[in-house]
Amino acid sequence: MSPGRFRVLGPVEVDGLGGAARIPPGRQQVILGLLLVEANRVVSTEALVDALWDESPPDTARTQVQICVSRLRRTLDTAGMSAVIDTRPPGYELRLNGDALDLADFLARTAEARVLVKEGRAAEAAALLREAAALWRGQCLGGAPNRTLRTRALRLDEDRLTCVEDYLELELELGQHHQLVGEVTRLVHEHPLRERPRALLMLALHRSGRQAEALDTYRAGRALLVEELGLEPGERLRELEAAILAGETPAQRQAEPAPRPAATAQPARPRQLPADTADFVGDEEMLRGAESVLVGEAARSAVGVVVITGRPGVGKSTVAAHLAHRVAHEHFPDGQLYCDLHGTGAPSTVDDVLGRFLLALGIPGPAIPEGVDARLEMYRTLLADRRVLVVLDDAATEGQVLPLLPGSSTCAVVVTSRSRLTGLPGARQVELDVLDAQQSLRLLGMVVGEHRVTREPEAAAALVRTVGGLPLALRIIAARLAARPHWTLASMVLRLASERHRLDELAHGELTIRASLALTHDGLDRRSRVLFGLLSLTEGPVVPGWIAGAVLDDDRPFPSDLLEPLVDVQVLDVVSVEPTGEFRYRYQDVLRLFAREKAAQDIPATDRTAAVSRLLGGWLALAERAHRDIYGGDYTVLHGTAPRWQPEVTFADPLEWMDGELENLCAAVHQAATSGLDELCWDLAVTSVTLFESRGYLAHWERTHAEALTACRAAGNTRGTAAVLSSLGTLHINRGRLDDSRAALLPARDLFADLGDTHGLALCDRDLALIARNTGDATTALRLYDRSLTAYGEAGDIVGRAIVLTQRAFILATNGEITQARTDLAEAMAVHESVGYTGGAARTLNRIGQVQAMAGEHAAATATMRRVLEMVRDTRDVIGEGQLLRNLGQVSAAAGRVGEARAYFEQALAIRERILDHTAASTIRAELAALPAGEAHTLAPTG
Structure with a gap:
């Protein structure tokens, strides 16, 4: 045995040679707890920082972590513990022997029990599992008040419960049903909605000759499930009831404890909430009232809905995010869904939002049904037994929100809107007002420093009155003061007073913000003012840093530097930092509208048009480069003559980059269509199919191509029309709509033939051959495949040719031409490997396996x-x-x-x-x- 022992299966305890070692509550306990549950693995410093401060760490966070680790080392050394906390990039590792941690003991015993079950030694396995469960002294990590640790603790508590269920099931198989009735009854009482313990209790009662009680147990469980979740019992409970009613002996499950499902079978737990605000100021009583709606007693019988309303700039989204973070991790551990419904612009459709939520909940794109009703049924089914918080930001009407309400009382919803959505049944309406004087002064002090407010109390009060207590306006003014510590508060009051012709409109909603923004805007240098206006022309939800270089036609290696003045005065928010180190930004809606007003006033139309052309050309260049990296070249895709703008962007993974930019790519296609850039529009749309097809984003595929087709037809762009129709043909094949596919491919082929475009002909013939194959016409399919191979060869598209060879091989093998099929597949595999196209290699390798099976080579x-x-x-x-x-x-x-x-x-x-x-x-x-x-x-x- 190693000197000393750590315990996490209950409150965290450290037993040293001289007795219990005291770990001070707070940060040291959090760090030690995280290092213990990750024992003998490196925990990054960033993970420790996140565990201590969530999304708002102080500038000294890393230093404070180092201090805490140093103190922990001294404590463990004084206690005579053999454990060592090593500094290992990118963080720390707590090195332990296997017998020094009760969690390791638990995991070892449960693993050994699984081996015993496989060997048929059920009694020994059950005893070992009982010993493992007995190691627990309460909730793992003492209930873990910290969010990060609590998530891990809940997962381990679930492991303990599974362990208990496993040994009870084994002991039932060993005939101990009389002895187990009481213990299983307590377990059902503690976890009334859990079906496995209820099934074990029914089995124990039935085998004890207590059939009536067994049936009562089923009926009580069914009533509870229907009342609480609106669900019928699962298959196992129903089968047990039927067997008992029929007087049969219910079949038992396998003795081996159920293995953990594969990673792909784990339900997705989305974490989509926007960041909380570190310097949040708000009405605490209002927040507690809203919390009670979401998680209180009333919320257990119906979906808790809070609707936050108020004028523009009053902080609805900020309050919603803060409220959501307060309740999310303790009360909604199965995930948080978030969507900006764009109620003040072009409102998001229910169909699109449901599609996004289903993707976040783990449903692949091709498996998402079409139509609102089918998507709604799947959405509510997925949420039926989960505790999920849904945040719907900027809703326009009740009609946007009602279909998105979950059907289960285990979930809750937060909505923000500029309108009072009184048509939402049972919703708590929370109307935000401007900050009062005390709250405004507190917010001002948090941003500029309490000492400055204390030094100039009269000027601070005048400043608060001037901006009317509107949080957005106050934050902008405070940020400018914070960036200029040599300015007095009184000087800012005088500056505001000099804008009297605008400040007279202070009480008129958005004009309040416009006045404040104008002051900030006028304080920027000329280049930043131009950038502020041009940047707002992009229509995507977030703004990658490279766009600053595109709209200004500035090819510097770090274009994000151009945006720092806008971030400093908080007219642009930093959303995230990519793994490559590149920043992503976002305008608040009101700020974007203001920026577009200034652009229209101050920037010539020709300059705005050129900026839009460059930023869309940048999206096209990046999408083209991503496709090239994935396929090994410009293969299987058509390109046009639209000008590109080449951003300096690094791909860690080109497909992951495209996935992260999905909404921006779609927005760029839409903007190109509405800006009359039809050549760029169709090229970007068909190039984005690399993402749409790989990840199953079929709705995005259809929407972008509908816009591109309309733009090309309106402009008389024949090649663009043919390219989009051809791509739509492929989309319809993915959806199993062969008639629709043929209706798109045949006119596309005619247009390509008129143009003499062999590459386009190759694409069409490939898909027409696939349609023929899928409809059982192998002869036509082979003829079309041969024609496509010839056209791909003339176009120099070796990957396109390899794809056709892979598809054709299945027909050849089915016809008994195994040798030719293998020859085709060998050629295709050689091509994919030579260009590094792993997706094509996987499909070809799968076809090789199928041909081997057809040949009897199992x-x-x-x-x-x-x-x-x-x-x-x-x-x-x-x-x-x-x-x-x-x-x-x-x-x-x-x-x-x-x-x-x-x-x-x-x-x-x-x-x-x-x-x-x-x-x-x-x-x-x-x-x-x-x-x-x-x-x-x-x-x-x-x-």
């Missing part, structure tokens, strides 16, 4: 498909993973490995059920049911 097919499975898991392709698992099940069944086939099918089924793909799940269930008991089962892999 072992080789299994090995090949397992390689592809790892590749798709690395790219987070959940749909691809589900298909590969199913293919592996089919190959295993064909080889007579029934147990292995069943395991693959069950994993595939778990994925399909998680993403609510009921059609595919039903097919897999049928394949599972068709598996024989130990004999060979011939199934051909799907194409």
Whole structure:
């Protein structure tokens, strides 16, 4: 045994050689707790900073962490502990022996118990699991008041509960039902909505001859589930009830504790809240009242809804974010969804918002149904048994909000709007007013420093009166003073007084902000004023730093430097810092409107048009570069003649970059369409398909192409029209709409033929061949594939040719031409590897596995498909993973490995059920049911 022992399965305790060592509450306990749950792994300094201060660390945060670690080292050394806290980039590692931490002991015993179960030693396994559960002395980490630790503690508390359920189930199998009734009854009382303990209690009562009580247990659980969640009991409980009613002996589950699901089967836990405000000032009584609506007693019987309203600039979004952070992590651990509904501009549609939320909740793009009703059903089903907070910012009407309300009382909703949404049933209306004098002075002091307010109390009071207590206006003025410590508050009052012709309108809503913004704007240098106006012309939700260089036509290596003066005076917010070190910014809506007014007044129309052309050309250049990096060149895509502007942007991962810029890319397509830039519009739209198709963003694909098609037809752009129609043909194939695809591809092919565009003809013939193959016309498909191969060769598109060879190989193998299929696939694989196109290599390798299976080479097919499975898991392709698992099940069944086939099918089924793909799940269930008991089962892999 190592000297000393740490305990985290309950309050954090350190037992040294001389007794318990005291760890001071607060930061040292938080750091020690985090290092202990991550024992023998490096915890970054950034993670420790986030754990201590969430999103608002002080400038001295890293130094304070170093001080805390140093003090912990002294405490542990004094206590005679053998543990060592090593400094290891990028943070610290607490090195422990296995027997020095109760958590490690717990994990070791549960792992050993799983091995015993597999060996058929159920009694020993149950005893070991009881010992493991007995290590707990209460809530893990003592309930962990800190948000980061609390999340980890809740996960470990769940592990303990699973451990208890596992040993109770094992002991039931060993015939101990009489002895267990009392213990399982207590567990059901403590966790009334958890179905597994209730099933164990029903089983124990039934085997004890207490059938009536077993049925009462079921009925009580059903009533509770229906009342609390609006859900019927799960399959296991229903089967138990049916068996008891029929007088049968209910079947028991496998003795082995259920394995943890694969990472892809874990439900997504979105964390979408915007950052909280460090210097928040607000009405505490109002906040407590709003909190009670979201998490109080009333919220347990219905969805708690808080609607925050008020005039522009009063801080609705700020209050909503602060309120959400106060309740999110303790009361809504399953996630927080956030969406800006753009009520003051072009309002977001319910269909789009539901699509975004379903993606955040883990549903892949292609699995998201079309239509509001189908999406709404999936959305409410996913939230039915989760504790999720939904924040809907800037709603225009009740109609925007009502469909987005969850159906479960476990969830809550915060809405902001400029209108009183009185039509929302049961909603608490919170109307924000301007800050009173005391609150305004407190906010001013927090920004400029209390000493300056104390030194000039009369000037501070006059300043607060002048800006009318409007938080946005006050923050802007205070930021300017903070940036100029040599200015007095009185001098700022005089400056405001000199703008008397605007300050007379102080009480007229937005004019209050306009007056304050004008003062700030006029204090900028000329270049910053021009940038402030031109930057507002972009229509995306966030502004990457490179856009500053584009609108000014400034090719400096760090264009974000141009934006720092705007950030300093808080007319532009820093949203995030990318892994590459690049910054992303955002205007508040009112500020963007003001900036556009100034641009229209002060910047010539020709300069504004040129700036828009450069910034959209920048998006096109970056999308083109990302596609090139992914495919190894300008393959499988058509480009036009629109001018590019080349930003200095580094891709850590080109597809991840495109995914992060999804909304900006779509906004750029829209802006190009409305700006008359049809050539740029179609080029950017079809280039963005690299993202749309890889991640299943089919709705974005359709919307951008509809805009591009309209723009090209209006401008008489024949090649652009053909390119967009061809891409729409591919979209329709992805959706299974073969007639719609053909209707787009045939006119596109005619246009390409008139233009003599062989590259376009190759794209169309490839997809027309795929349609023929999918409709069973193999002869036509082969003819079209041959024509496409020839056209790709003439166009010099080697990757396009490799894709066609991969598709054609399935028909050849089906026709018995295995040798030719393998020749085609070998050529395709060589091309993908030579250009570094991993996505194409994965698809070709999967086809090789299918051909091997068709040839009866089951072992080789299994090995090949397992390689592809790892590749798709690395790219987070959940749909691809589900298909590969199913293919592996089919190959295993064909080889007579029934147990292995069943395991693959069950994993595939778990994925399909998680993403609510009921059609595919039903097919897999049928394949599972068709598996024989130990004999060979011939199934051909799907194409």
